[in-house]
Amino acid sequence: MIMLSETIILQSAGSLSVAALALLMMILQALFFFRRPQSTWYVWGAAISFSALVYALGIFLEYNTPRGPLNRFSGLLEWTAVILLVHTLYGFTFSFLGIKSRRYHPTAGVFHGITLILLWSTDYIVADTFVTRSFMGLRTPYVEPALGPLGPLFILYVAAASVNAMIVWIRHRGPEPAHWIVYLIGIAVWIVLGIHDGLAAIGLPTFQYFMEYGFLGFAVSILWVTFSSYLEVSAQEKYRVISQFANDCILVIQDRKIIYGNAACSDLTGRPVTDSGVIGLLNIMGTETRRDVLQYYKALLEDRPVAKTLTLWIRAADDKEKFVEIASNRIQYGNRPAVLSVIRDMTERKRAEEILRESEEKYRSMMEAMGDAVYICSPDFRIQYMNPSMIQMVGRDATGELCHKALFDKDEPCPWCLFVQFQPGDISETEIIDPKDNRSYHVTHSPIFHQDNSISHMFILKDTTLTKQLQNQLLRSERLSATGQLAATIAHEINSPLQGIASLLNSIERTQNLDDRLSEQLNLIKRAFTSIRDTVKKLLDLSRPGKEVKQSINVNKVIEDTVGLLNSHLRKHQVRVQLNLDSTIPNIQASPQQLSHVFMNLISNAVEAMTGNGTSENYMNTENRHNGTITIDTDVQNDILITKVVDTGPGISEADMEYLFDPFYTRKKELGMGIGLSLCHSIIHDHHGTITAKNATEGGAVFTITLPIE
Numbered sequence: 033m034i035m036l037s038e039t040i041i042l043q044s045a046g047s048l049s050v051a052a053l054a055l056l057m058m059i060l061q062a063l064f065f066f067r068r069p070q071s072t073w074y075v076w077g078a079a080i081s082f083s084a085l086v087y088a089l090g091i092f093l094e095y096n097t098p099r100g101p102l103n104r105f106s107g108l109l110e111w112t113a114v115i116l117l118v119h120t121l122y123g124f125t126f127s128f129l130g131i132k133s134r135r136y137h138p139t140a141g142v143f144h145g146i147t148l149i150l151l152w153s154t155d156y157i158v159a160d161t162f163v164t165r166s167f168m169g170l171r172t173p174y175v176e177p178a179l180g181p182l183g184p185l186f187i188l189y190v191a192a193a194s195v196n197a198m199i200v201w202i203r204h205r206g207p208e209p210a211h212w213i214v215y216l217i218g219i220a221v222w223i224v225l226g227i228h229d230g231l232a233a234i235g236l237p238t239f240q241y242f243m244e245y246g247f248l249g250f251a252v253s254i255l256w257v258t259f260s261s262y263l264e265v266s267a268q269e270k271y272r273v274i275s276q277f278a279n280d281c282i283l284v285i286q287d288r289k290i291i292y293g294n295a296a297c298s299d300l301t302g303r304p305v306t307d308s309g310v311i312g313l314l315n316i317m318g319t320e321t322r323r324d325v326l327q328y329y330k331a332l333l334e335d336r337p338v339a340k341t342l343t344l345w346i347r348a349a350d351d352k353e354k355f356v357e358i359a360s361n362r363i364q365y366g367n368r369p370a371v372l373s374v375i376r377d378m379t380e381r382k383r384a385e386e387i388l389r390e391s392e393e394k395y396r397s398m399m400e401a402m403g404d405a406v407y408i409c410s411p412d413f414r415i416q417y418m419n420p421s422m423i424q425m426v427g428r429d430a431t432g433e434l435c436h437k438a439l440f441d442k443d444e445p446c447p448w449c450l451f452v453q454f455q456p457g458d459i460s461e462t463e464i465i466d467p468k469d470n471r472s473y474h475v476t477h478s479p480i481f482h483q484d485n486s487i488s489h490m491f492i493l494k495d496t497t498l499t500k501q502l503q504n505q506l507l508r509s510e511r512l513s514a515t516g517q518l519a520a521t522i523a524h525e526i527n528s529p530l531q532g533i534a535s536l537l538n539s540i541e542r543t544q545n546l547d548d549r550l551s552e553q554l555n556l557i558k559r560a561f562t563s564i565r566d567t568v569k570k571l572l573d574l575s576r577p578g579k580e581v582k583q584s585i586n587v588n589k590v591i592e593d594t595v596g597l598l599n600s601h602l603r604k605h606q607v608r609v610q611l612n613l614d615s616t617i618p619n620i621q622a623s624p625q626q627l628s629h630v631f632m633n634l635i636s637n638a639v640e641a642m643t644g645n646g647t648s649e650n651y652m653n654t655e656n657r658h659n660g661t662i663t664i665d666t667d668v669q670n671d672i673l674i675t676k677v678v679d680t681g682p683g684i685s686e687a688d689m690e691y692l693f694d695p696f697y698t699r700k701k702e703l704g705m706g707i708g709l710s711l712c713h714s715i716i717h718d719h720h721g722t723i724t725a726k727n728a729t730e731g732g733a734v735f736t737i738t739l740p741i742e
């Protein structure tokens with residue numbers, strides 16, 4: 033029995049084991065293919081295993097047969113397996129790497145078919161003669177069919193095809209480095225062993241043939257690659273199942289195509305997305321956005337750093353504008369780089385945000401424009417917001433600072449911020465006076481409730497100083513007119529009996545036989561009577577100053593005339609009058625006599641104040657006494673004529689200020705009746721103007737008269 037001779041038994045066992053393993057791998061790859069018919073590379077993988085099986089069987093037969101047809105048949109089997117391997121090698125490479133080659137299969141198919149026909153029907157590739165090889169370490173010579181004339185060419189072709197397949201893999205790589213490295217190792221083992229066996233075939237001293245192990249190694253590496261891709265695809269499938277239920281649109285983009293899109297994508301875009309070109313997806317975006325999105329995907333695929341998310345407006349099939357956020361990542365999908373995008377419909381949120389922003393904007397601009405000062409104190413007692421009026425009031429922007437510290441210089445939060453039992457809608461109102469400048473404010477405090485139950489506080493401070501002043505003025509003028517009226521009524525009552533007394537006095541005076549004593553007493557009565565009558569006249573004037581005729585006059589002239597009249601009086605008291613009159617002031621409608629009366633009163637009051645008569649005790653000390661200067665200026669502002677009478681006297685005490693214009697209010701020890709200023713008020717009021725008094729900062733009283741020009 034020649035078969036299984038002792039020296040080649042090892043070799044036979046080796047090739048049989050290779051055949052068995054190759055069969056197993058073929059079955060495995062076939063199983064993969066039945067599970068996933070869309071992945072054609074499993075068929076190619078099975079075909080590679082099949083070629084390994086055929087080769088191993090050929091070797092086994094060759095080892096164990098003598099010269100003769102069976103031995104030649106084994107040689108033909110081996111070469112058939114080699115052709116099959118070359119063909120399937122490219123089939124696997126193209127399908128696994130996703131390379132589309134329309135020319136390969138027809139061209140290579142025809143070429144390999146012709147080669148097979150040549151192989152089996154002629155002696156060109158495998159000759160009909162036999163050679164005996166003596167391998168190193170093997171005693172028994174090894175018989176095999178000799179190569180035909182085309183044999184070496186054929187070997188060269190196989191070598192070149194293998195090297196080229198390697199180059200294709202190196203060029204295209206595929207996504208997973210592990211895959212192509214394993215593949216390259218497989219093909220390299222095959223090539224190295226092929227060279228070894230080729231050297232043996234041309235008769236150089238070598239070891240026994242190893243080619244079947246090359247086949248096996250290659251088939252194993254293919255199995256590894258397909259198996260790991262099988263696992264990967266299984267994972268992908270699971271992920272497809274999960275993503276199908278996701279509310280966000282989940283897309284996989286590869287080779288400019290959307291190769292996967294879940295149901296939410298169709299809902300979002302209003303059209304089916306899978307297998308439409310990316311262009312289809314881009315069409316729903318504006319031109320500007322399109323470029324950004326393309327660049328974004330390109331950068332992702334090239335593994336360049338990109339923004340994590342993109343937000344943009346898209347137009348869905350139903351023409352609805354939607355605002356979406358795209359978050360993407362580079363992934364391996366079907367063994368190749370792809371982009372996984374999660375597109376979230378943010379339209380509702382965006383709209384809500386916009387509405388919120390608009391209303392915030394509205395409130396903010398309202399607050400900015402508000403004359404009232406507004407500030408908001410956060411739950412941790414920090415100033416969250418101050419409007420411009422508040423900033424102006426405080427003198428700086430204290431946003432972020434502790435409110436009690438910044439506004440009230442206190443170390444503890446204010447009690448009104450600590451009050452916890454607020455109810456929504458609670459609003460409290462208080463009046464405060466700022467000790468710094470004596471301005472009064474109406475404060476409205478309303479709590480703002482947050483979702484976490486914490487409370488911010490909004491305060492609106494309305495400056496009520498002016499309103500208060502106006503109210504006071506109104507009260508005062510009511511009081512003035514009431515007392516004035518009373519005085520006038522009394523004067524009127526006194527006036528009628530006075531008329532009687534006057535005529536009686538006249539008739540007594542006309543009596544011839546009055547003795548000297550009586551005549552002297554009568555003179556005294558007449559003097560007292562005249563004084564009473566003057567006073568009564570003044571009192572009557574209080575209530576009806578308007579009986580004088582108004583005419584177009586120049587106030588400057590009235591002032592100059594009045595000062596001229598008082599010249600000797602002023603000289604006597606060593607008081608200087610300085611006139612700063614604006615020569616451009618227009619004429620006004622007024623009574624010159626009455627205005628002259630006003631200025632006369634103001635000037636004589638000033639003279640008296642500066643010479644020490646008529647001021648309150650506090651203001652009476654001698655240090656404050658001046659024989660000073662009275663300054664009178666006129667000026668026009670906003671159609672109002674302003675006249676100021678300023679003296680360098682002791683000024684007016686706070687207590688007097690309030691009652692200055694009241695009838696009968698006087699501080700003068702002698703001769704004071706308290707009618708002067710009251711009459712001035714009455715006259716100016718009758719001219720639709722105002723008269724006010726204050727103290728100048730440098731001392732002295734300032735009386736300001738405003739008169740409308742129209």
Ligand code: ADP
Binds near residue numbers: 637648706708709
């Ligand atoms: P009378 O002059 O009769 O006192 P007025 O009504 O003219 O009455 O003045 C009221 C009071 O106002 C005066 O008693 C005086 O105390 C105060 N007064 C008026 N003018 C001045 C002034 N220029 N400086 C200081 N006090 C003044």
